[in-house]
Amino acid sequence: MSTAISPVRNAASRHTVGRPTGRCRRERPRDRNERYVTENPSTPALEDDLPEQMKVRRDKRAALLGEGGKPYPLGVKRSVTLARLRATYGDLGAGESTGETVTVAGRVMFVRNTGKLCFATVREGDGTELQLMLSLAKVGEQALADWKRLVDIGDTVAVTGEVVSSRRGELSVMADSWTMAAKALRPLPVAHKPLGEETRVRQRYVDLIMRPEARRNARQRSTVTRALRDILHDADYIEVETPMLQVLHGGATARPFVTHSNAFDLDLYLRIAPELYLKRCLVGGIEKVFEINRNFRNEGADSSHSPEFAMLEAYEAFGDYQTMASLITSLVQGAATRTFGSTLVRHVDGVELDLGGQWRRVTLFDAISEALGETVTIDTPYETLVSYAEKTDLGVDPVWGPGKLAEELFEHLVVDSLIEPTFVFDYPEETSPLTAAHREAPGLTEKWDLYVRGVELGTGYSELNDPVVQRERFVQQAALASRGDDEAMPLDEDFLRAMEYGMPPAGGMGMGIDRLLMALTGLGIRETILFPLVKPEV
RNA sequence: GCGCCGUUAGCUCAAUUGGCAGAGCAGCUGGCUCUUAACCAGCGGGUUCGGGGUUCGAGUCCCUGACGGCGCACCA
Numbered sequence: 001m002s003t004a005i006s007p008v009r010n011a012a013s014r015h016t017v018g019r020p021t022g023r024c025r026r027e028r029p030r031d032r033n034e035r036y037v038t039e040n041p042s043t044p045a046l047e048d049d050l051p052e053q054m055k056v057r058r059d060k061r062a063a064l065l066g067e068g069g070k071p072y073p074l075g076v077k078r079s080v081t082l083a084r085l086r087a088t089y090g091d092l093g094a095g096e097s098t099g100e101t102v103t104v105a106g107r108v109m110f111v112r113n114t115g116k117l118c119f120a121t122v123r124e125g126d127g128t129e130l131q132l133m134l135s136l137a138k139v140g141e142q143a144l145a146d147w148k149r150l151v152d153i154g155d156t157v158a159v160t161g162e163v164v165s166s167r168r169g170e171l172s173v174m175a176d177s178w179t180m181a182a183k184a185l186r187p188l189p190v191a192h193k194p195l196g197e198e199t200r201v202r203q204r205y206v207d208l209i210m211r212p213e214a215r216r217n218a219r220q221r222s223t224v225t226r227a228l229r230d231i232l233h234d235a236d237y238i239e240v241e242t243p244m245l246q247v248l249h250g251g252a253t254a255r256p257f258v259t260h261s262n263a264f265d266l267d268l269y270l271r272i273a274p275e276l277y278l279k280r281c282l283v284g285g286i287e288k289v290f291e292i293n294r295n296f297r298n299e300g301a302d303s304s305h306s307p308e309f310a311m312l313e314a315y316e317a318f319g320d321y322q323t324m325a326s327l328i329t330s331l332v333q334g335a336a337t338r339t340f341g342s343t344l345v346r347h348v349d350g351v352e353l354d355l356g357g358q359w360r361r362v363t364l365f366d367a368i369s370e371a372l373g374e375t376v377t378i379d380t381p382y383e384t385l386v387s388y389a390e391k392t393d394l395g396v397d398p399v400w401g402p403g404k405l406a407e408e409l410f411e412h413l414v415v416d417s418l419i420e421p422t423f424v425f426d427y428p429e430e431t432s433p434l435t436a437a438h439r440e441a442p443g444l445t446e447k448w449d450l451y452v453r454g455v456e457l458g459t460g461y462s463e464l465n466d467p468v469v470q471r472e473r474f475v476q477q478a479a480l481a482s483r484g485d486d487e488a489m490p491l492d493e494d495f496l497r498a499m500e501y502g503m504p505p506a507g508g509m510g511m512g513i514d515r516l517l518m519a520l521t522g523l524g525i526r527e528t529i530l531f532p533l534v535k536p537e538v
Numbered sequence: 539g540c541g542c543c544g545u546u547a548g549c550u551c552a553a554u555u556g557g558c559a560g561a562g563c564a565g566c567u568g569g570c571u572c573u574u575a576a577c578c579a580g581c582g583g584g585u586u587c588g589g590g591g592u593u594c595g596a597g598u599c600c601c602u603g604a605c606g607g608c609g610c611a612c613c614a
Contacts, residue, residue, distance in 0.1 A: 052583050053548050053565050110574070117571035135571060153564080167572050186548075190563050192575055193550040198606055254613070299613045300539095309614080449614095456614055512614065535605065 053187045060150045061183045069150075071183035076158050078105040082128040085163065086171060094169030097162055104130060104173050105158040105181050107209065109191070113148045122157065127215050131172040132159050139175050147178055154184035201526055202534055213348075217527055220339055221517055225292060227338040228312060228331055228513075235327075237288040237314060242277030244270060244294065248492050251275030251434070254297040257307075270296035275434065275508070276495045278315050279463065282506055283498045287317035292513065303524045304455050307533050310513035315463070319507030321446045324460035325423055328450060328509050329359065332421070332457070336520055347522025353453070355519075359421040361448075364410055367424060371413040376406065378428060378443040385409065403428025418451035433473040436462040450511075452519040458511035465506065467499035 050058070061071045079102045080088075089098060106122030109129065113119075116136040123129045136144050138161070151157060161175040189195055189210055200207040200214070207214040229239065247266070249256040251273030259268050274291050281289045292312045301307055312331075316323055336343045336355050343356035368376045372388055382402040389396050389405065394412045396405065406428060418424075426438060427447040435445035446462035464470050474491050517528035526532045 051548060056565065112573045112576065114573070114576090115570045117573080119573045121574080131574085133572080137571080168574080170572085170574075172572095187564065189549045190575090191549095192563070196550080196606095198545095199549090252614080295614090297613070300611080302613090305613060311614090459614085510614095515614080537605070 054185060057152055057183065057185045057187070060152065061185065064150055064180060064183070069180065071180055073179065073181065076105060076179065076181045077103060078158060079103040082106060082122070082124045082130040083126065085130060085173075086128060089163055089165075089171055092163075092165040092171055094165055095167050097164040097174075100163050101161065101176070102163055102173060103158060103160040104132075105156065106130065107156045107184075108151060108153050109188075111151065111153055116144070118144065118147060120151070120157075122159075125215075126219075127212055131166065131170045132157075132161075132175060132178075133164070133166065133172045134159075134175045134178065139177060143175075143177060150180065151178075152184060152187070154186070154188040155180060156182040156184075201532060202537070204530055217517075217521070217523065218530055220521065221513075221528060221530075223339045224335045224517060224520065225310075225513060227335040228292065230338075231331055231334045232290050232314065235288065237290045237316075238286055240278070240281060240286065240289055240291055241293060242271075242274045242281075242291055244296075246271050250492050250495065252295075252297075255299055257296050257298045272297050273311075273510070274313050275510070276492060278313055278508070279503060279506075280495065280498045282315055282317055282463075283501055283503045287504065288315070290314035301533070303526075304515065304518070306514065306525050306529055309515075309525075309529075311510055312513060313508065313510045315506050315508040317504040317506045320462040320505070321425075321448055321460045321507055324507040324509035325448060325450075327507075328458050328460060328511060331511065332516065332519070335516060339520065345520050349522050351522065353420070353519070353522075355421055355452075359423055359450075361423045361425060363426045364406070364424050364428075365426070367414045368406060368410050372409070376409075378403075378406075378441070380406075401430045403430030407431055415451060415456075416454045419453055421450060421452045421457075423448045423450055429473075432461070433477050434461070434464055434470075436464045436466075437469075452515075453522075455515055455518065456512075457515050457519055458509060460507065460509035463503070463506045463508045465499065465503040467496060470499050471496055 064071045082104060085102065085104065092098065104122070106124045106129075108120050109123045110121035111119070118134040120132045120134075121129050122132055134144055134147055139147070157178055158181045159173055159175045159178045161173045161177070164172050164174045166172050189199070189206060191210065195207060195210055200211070204214070208218065232239070245259070245261070245268045247268060249269040249272050251271075252275070254272040256269040256272050259270060260266070261268055272295055274293065274295070278289055278291060290312060292310065294308050295311050296308050298307065299305065314324070314327060316327070319327075332355055333343050336345055344352060344354050346352050362370075365377050372392075374388065376385070376388070380402070382405065385402055385405045386396055389409060389412075392409070392413060394408060396408075400408065410424070425448045426441060426444045427435070427449075429435075429437060429443055429445050432445040432447050435447045438444040438446050448460050449456050450458040450460070464473070474496070478491055514525050514528045517523060518525060521528070
């Protein structure tokens with residue numbers, strides 16, 4: 001098996017993930033605008049080449065500084081949030097004033113400077129906006145002139161003044177004074193044109209400033225993960241964190257990322273799954289255990305796959321795959337209810353999806369048989385399966401055994417049609433090396449996959465806990481490795497040793513967090529992940 | 539990894555057969571004490587993704603590289 005991984009090992013020593021020196025200097029500036037933000041004082045002449053709008057903002061920062069002002073003061077105090085102010089005075093009538101003086105702060109999103117009365121709209125992080133008014137009569141000539149001269153859209157400002165309603169009925173703070181809270185050196189994008197796809201992903205901070213949906217998505221994700229944790233904690237589960245840096249990769253079939261420990265002079269894998277460690281927890285007596293954390297898989301990226309993705313895995317001693325099917329149902333339905341108030345969710349494309357009730361259940365081979373119009377079982381001969389594959393234009397990899405081929409047929413013929421939540425039960429032993437043999441059906445395992453919108457959302461098992469059978473399965477996988485299947489796992493002797501101390505019978509499940517968000521919202525994976533991996537710009 | 543398409547001002551986009559690189563918003567100057575994508579007058583802003591080539595002349599054609607989108611392959 002070491003022959004299978006040695007090429008990866010060699011590649012890794014050239015491209016380690018960790019950076020020993022901790023330095024990360026780019027060899028070339030990222031774009032022409034960025035040369036000027038380096039601290040290097042020996043390039044002042046380039047200042048002349050700055051795009052006009054950035055130069056203007058830098059000049060304003062310098063002007064503020066030169067006059068004894070502070071473009072980035074510390075300890076800016078606000079007395080009330082915009083949201084609270086709106087909640088308190090939302091029904092103030094047009095032209096009314098409150099007599100209450102407050103200090104508010106926010107990012108300037110809109111500016112209307114006139115001769116003697118200036119308007120601005122500021123916004124705080126959750127998207128709540130409030131109007132500021134600066135009148136000559138209240139702030140005085142100097143402060144008004146400074147405001148017009150120094151404030152740009154995008155700056156964060158703090159204003160102290162009375163809470164009033166404008167003649168048009170807009171809740172406002174009528175300033176007695178204003179201060180810069182943080183000067184923006186780059187102009188914000190136009191508010192009325194949608195931001196380009198790439199900018200949204202690469203500069204999520206801009207996306208979060210400009211797009212309400214981006215702010216909402218980020219907050220929804222937090223609500224969903226908190227719901228999952230709450231539900232699990234309520235069921236007496238214990239949350240653990242197991243290694244991301246592993247000496248051996250295991251627990252799933254996937255190609256790993258490789259990195260290197262300088263201290264140990266040892267190549268390490270970023271984990272592809274936490275499973276083998278969570279099972280060690282079961283052995284140690286943490287009988288209901290879960291982890292929500294990242295996995296890393298060195299494989300293709302598309303609308304439903306990201307090289308790093310968050311996953312929930314949960315294991316329950318004395319449970320089985322039926323236990324875990326119930327658990328994932330309550331997790332998905334609980335997350336939907338706690339986040340959206342209902343198990344009937346509306347996706348961004350307007351399509352509604354009902355996640356409520358009992359979900360459909362079908363066995364893998366029944367699903368294949370139905371799609372094919374021919375009865376297929378675990379006993380269907382390999383040659384017959386190959387003929388079905390050829391009939392349906394599925395290319396057959398000679399490395400595949402009959403079980404793998406059956407699964408490929410399923411993915412080829414059935415998966416796309418599984419829109420409503422559907423459990424697919426009872427997979428071949430061949431492709432499930434960590435799963436217990438089925439109690440009734442020889443050759444099958446007690447495993448389900450949960451599909452929503454044609455995407456695998458989660459998977460569950462009656463866990464294999466016979467250490468002798470487990471070792472045999474691993475040896476089989478290692479044999480596969482020597483046949484060129486580089487996803488097969490190396491033998492994890494420490495895991496097998498743990499199993500030999502006795503793991504209680506248990507059910508286990510895994511669910512993609514990003515995919516759960518996708519199932520709940522209809523978003524692509526790059527929208528559910530705040531900062532998805534992107535290639536460097538230059 | 540393979541194929542197709544794209545990359546132009548701060549942002550979103552135009553530019554005819556290869557013939558002076560434009561608009562809206564944003565910005566700058568001036569005006570306006572109730573504006574909401576204000577309005578009025580005036581002004582500036584470009585390495586057309588990088589490199590090479592063809593041509594009197596290239597945003598446009600050819601080669602090459604980077605990045606992105608879509609499809610395929612791989613995967614969850």
